[in-house]
Amino acid sequence: MVDPTVYAFNGGAVPIRxxxxxxxxxxxxxxxxxxxxxxxxxxxxxxLAR
Incomplete structure (x- = not known):
């Protein structure tokens, strides 16, 4: 579960942290x-496997 005020439910993007x-x-x-x-x-x- 993630905070919906911080994350949108869209699969086309992944944050890099x-x-x-x-x-x-x-x-x-x-x-x-x-x-x-x-x-x-x-x-x-x-x-990452490289």
Whole structure:
């Protein structure tokens, strides 16, 4: 559960944080929210696995 005053329920973007600081955001667009979110998560996992 997340605070709805802080987070919006949209799957196409993932915040990038270092500690408590928001330092960026990864965004995908063009398909539905679930596919966009999964694409970003897969890209992060692939990057971290290198």
């Amino acid at each position: 270092i500690g408590r600081a928001l330092v960026g955001v990864a965004v995908a667009s063009g398909v539905n929210d679930d596919v966009e979110h999964d694409l970003i998560v897969e890209a992060f996992r692939a990057h």
